[in-house]
Amino acid sequence: MLSRIAESLFWIGRYLERAEDTSRLLEVHLTLLLEDPVVDEEATSEVLLRVMGIDDEASPDHQTVLQLLGWDETSMTSMVAAFYGARESARRSRETVSLEMWEAINTTWNMMRGNRLQHVPAHRACQLVRERCAVVGGLADATMTHDEGWQYMMLGRQLERVDMTSRIIESAAYNADSPYAWTQTLRACGAHHAFIRAYRGAATDAQAAEFLLLNQLFPRSVLVSLQGAEEALGELEAGTAGRRTAVTGEAVRALGRARAELEFGSLEETMANLPERMSRLQRTCSAVNDAVSTHYFDGAGQSVWRAGVR
Amino acid sequence: MTGAFTDYPTTPSIFDETVSAEGAVRPGYDQITRQFEDFGLEDVRNRGEYVSKSYHDQGVTFDYEGEERPFPLDIVPRVIDADTWSHVEAGVAQRVTALEAFLADIYGPMQIITDRVLPRHIVTTSSHYHRVAFDIQPLNGVRVHVSGIDLIRDGDGTFRVLEDNVRIPSGVSYVLTNRRAMTSTLPEVVGTHRIRPVAAYPSRLLRALRAAAPSGITDPEVVVLTPGPYNSAYFEHSLLARLMGCRLVEGRDLVTQGGRVMMRTTHGLQPVHVIYRRVDDDFLDPVAFRNDSVLGCPGILNAARAGNVTIANAVGNGVADDKLMYSYVPDIIRYYLGEEPILPNVDTWRLEDPGHREEVLDRLDELVLKPVDGSGGKGIVIGPQASKDELDQLRRTVTASPRGWIAQPVVQLSTVPTMVDDGLRPRHVDLRPFAINDGEKVWVLPGGLTRVALGEGELIVNSSRGGGSKDTWVLSGDGRRTRVEPRAQRQVQIGTAPQVALKRSEAEPAEQEQQQQQQGGTSEAGAGC
Numbered sequence: 001m002l003s004r005i006a007e008s009l010f011w012i013g014r015y016l017e018r019a020e021d022t023s024r025l026l027e028v029h030l031t032l033l034l035e036d037p038v039v040d041e042e043a044t045s046e047v048l049l050r051v052m053g054i055d056d057e058a059s060p061d062h063q064t065v066l067q068l069l070g071w072d073e074t075s076m077t078s079m080v081a082a083f084y085g086a087r088e089s090a091r092r093s094r095e096t097v098s099l100e101m102w103e104a105i106n107t108t109w110n111m112m113r114g115n116r117l118q119h120v121p122a123h124r125a126c127q128l129v130r131e132r133c134a135v136v137g138g139l140a141d142a143t144m145t146h147d148e149g150w151q152y153m154m155l156g157r158q159l160e161r162v163d164m165t166s167r168i169i170e171s172a173a174y175n176a177d178s179p180y181a182w183t184q185t186l187r188a189c190g191a192h193h194a195f196i197r198a199y200r201g202a203a204t205d206a207q208a209a210e211f212l213l214l215n216q217l218f219p220r221s222v223l224v225s226l227q228g229a230e231e232a233l234g235e236l237e238a239g240t241a242g243r244r245t246a247v248t249g250e251a252v253r254a255l256g257r258a259r260a261e262l263e264f265g266s267l268e269e270t271m272a273n274l275p276e277r278m279s280r281l282q283r284t285c286s287a288v289n290d291a292v293s294t295h296y297f298d299g300a301g302q303s304v305w306r307a308g309v310r
Numbered sequence: 311m312t313g314a315f316t317d318y319p320t321t322p323s324i325f326d327e328t329v330s331a332e333g334a335v336r337p338g339y340d341q342i343t344r345q346f347e348d349f350g351l352e353d354v355r356n357r358g359e360y361v362s363k364s365y366h367d368q369g370v371t372f373d374y375e376g377e378e379r380p381f382p383l384d385i386v387p388r389v390i391d392a393d394t395w396s397h398v399e400a401g402v403a404q405r406v407t408a409l410e411a412f413l414a415d416i417y418g419p420m421q422i423i424t425d426r427v428l429p430r431h432i433v434t435t436s437s438h439y440h441r442v443a444f445d446i447q448p449l450n451g452v453r454v455h456v457s458g459i460d461l462i463r464d465g466d467g468t469f470r471v472l473e474d475n476v477r478i479p480s481g482v483s484y485v486l487t488n489r490r491a492m493t494s495t496l497p498e499v500v501g502t503h504r505i506r507p508v509a510a511y512p513s514r515l516l517r518a519l520r521a522a523a524p525s526g527i528t529d530p531e532v533v534v535l536t537p538g539p540y541n542s543a544y545f546e547h548s549l550l551a552r553l554m555g556c557r558l559v560e561g562r563d564l565v566t567q568g569g570r571v572m573m574r575t576t577h578g579l580q581p582v583h584v585i586y587r588r589v590d591d592d593f594l595d596p597v598a599f600r601n602d603s604v605l606g607c608p609g610i611l612n613a614a615r616a617g618n619v620t621i622a623n624a625v626g627n628g629v630a631d632d633k634l635m636y637s638y639v640p641d642i643i644r645y646y647l648g649e650e651p652i653l654p655n656v657d658t659w660r661l662e663d664p665g666h667r668e669e670v671l672d673r674l675d676e677l678v679l680k681p682v683d684g685s686g687g688k689g690i691v692i693g694p695q696a697s698k699d700e701l702d703q704l705r706r707t708v709t710a711s712p713r714g715w716i717a718q719p720v721v722q723l724s725t726v727p728t729m730v731d732d733g734l735r736p737r738h739v740d741l742r743p744f745a746i747n748d749g750e751k752v753w754v755l756p757g758g759l760t761r762v763a764l765g766e767g768e769l770i771v772n773s774s775r776g777g778g779s780k781d782t783w784v785l786s787g788d789g790r791r792t793r794v795e796p797r798a799q800r801q802v803q804i805g806t807a808p809q810v811a812l813k814r815s816e817a818e819p820a821e822q823e824q825q826q827q828q829q830g831g832t833s834e835a836g837a838g839c
Binding site: 001002003004005006088091092094095096099102103106107110148236296297 | 366367368369534539544548549551552556557558559560562563573574575576577
């Protein structure tokens, strides 16, 4: 597989997951503002923006959040920008992604381009993005061969899921004084129903965190996502057996270390400094991203033509 | 209710392909016009909108100045009957064969110049004659793997060649997508005609490319080289790559090592054998051409010269489709093939000839002037539509570089009914049939791309100037589809019915009844409280 195509597929995976998770996060944030009568809009919004890496916004309200995480095509963190990223990557690898998947992506983009989402009620817009991402993911799963390219897409998706889930949990940790914080966090991960069923209703904040971090069966838990990423890397590694293992090793090692820390560390310890642990997970994701891209995407035979030198 | 063809106007000096000057429907179109009348204008319009919607969602676009635009497809197909087509087909194949021989000659022995059929300077002053390509021998003798010959029909309905494209002709992807769109939008019409299929194009192209592979390679790696997603024809590049199952590479994916071209993959470098390139000569190899190009791959031409890789179409083909060379093509056909040209040219004045120049400069306001190496309709000046300032400017430009220009009479292109705001109206069309040369035979795709100028009276059909396209139907036989007798009766086994959870659904009625009673009980009790 061409390195450039592999990179595009990897980023389709990441961007699609990011668009979906951002829409979930946004929807839950809006609900929280409505449902909790004592919530401080500015403080909560600020937490959310900080968690998403925006810290230069003075006194944000829900409109600012909607703009920055929702509609704004120029803001790096918005769901529209994330989807645009997926669409551009798919356009660059259009002969590799399946026809149906491309059409689903393109149709979705036509629905949201040119600020169209702004004219839809915010909840409806978030739902639309979430559902369309599911459609794209489902079509990819059903119509593409699960070959090397697919593994890159899965790797990107799982990595992004770890990153975004850790951000969602981080925001809950900062909002812990609100009685709805963890319920909303579970909803943001689409895990509320699954959690209620697993813990039979009577549950504490710690259990909610445990569920999101460590559940073995819920597909969006951090643990399962880390395992998924490891699995995808393993498959890719198998394809390049015996070559430059040291470099890929770095990615595998970082993932494995993060997983082991989570799996075999004590929950109390994790809970005690949750925000710090979550940002460490995010750093792991970016380290893995860099290792994978140096190894697979721009490693082989790069040469530079210098114009004008003969 | 107004019919689809109510008040369809015709002009005596212009050939309308559907309705003759007397107002009678031409053969080939009789069935379609009847069916369109039955649909009514409103239905036809709705179907047209459905086509543009589906093109929008599928991303069938071309890029214009960095912006993706949909390529409008008109709802009325253009029909060419079997006899007319066989004439066109033979003419196109003849032309390509002659151009192929011509290229082999001028990048080699130059016999045509020795024999004084063609003045030497015509070749050597062409900006597309590349000395670096001299004596590169293609392995199966093919330089023009793919070509597109632009045809028009003049006032009498005669097909004439307007332009040859033997560098990187584009547009074939729209032929493929147009047919699919028509099949889903006008099933009743498609279903009652015998239309020659176009879907074989990608496999034909792949076969021709594989046949051109360097010797000793049994399973060649064929790639499509694109300038990238911002190129106007990127949609086409990705479609062809997908349909041929080839990789779509960009210049930065390729490297040359030791006279071989390799591509960068996640498993290291892998060799490439045939490059179907959609990058212009100028950008293909910074070592040989523009040294600031980032679209090509340094060293690719050396690899081709060494016979390790095949570039399709070959480098330097542009010398043959230069518009000045165009005026010599009838002579070229006679010289190499000893035949008369089947398809005539449009009359052309060469401005570098002093006699011609004088005549043209006198009649500048009634002729069309074209730059010899322009494409996409760029730089063309239509005399009758130009202002005085434009003509004065043109006069100065032409006098300064006469080699750069040719002049042609204003040809009234033929018209075909086209859906516009006022209903179905005649609009000018041209036709670009595509030919593939695999070294044994020149195959012409039945049909080709019909481009239509959507403005009233507009003569430039290029998509970059707001043109649209039409599906082109080449009819087979009398064009009517009849039921074909099945060759042999086949025994069809009766399969088992799909499984369902039968037991449960049998139990349900009784259970449902009880559940309902239960509910009724509680609500009554509630009401009683």
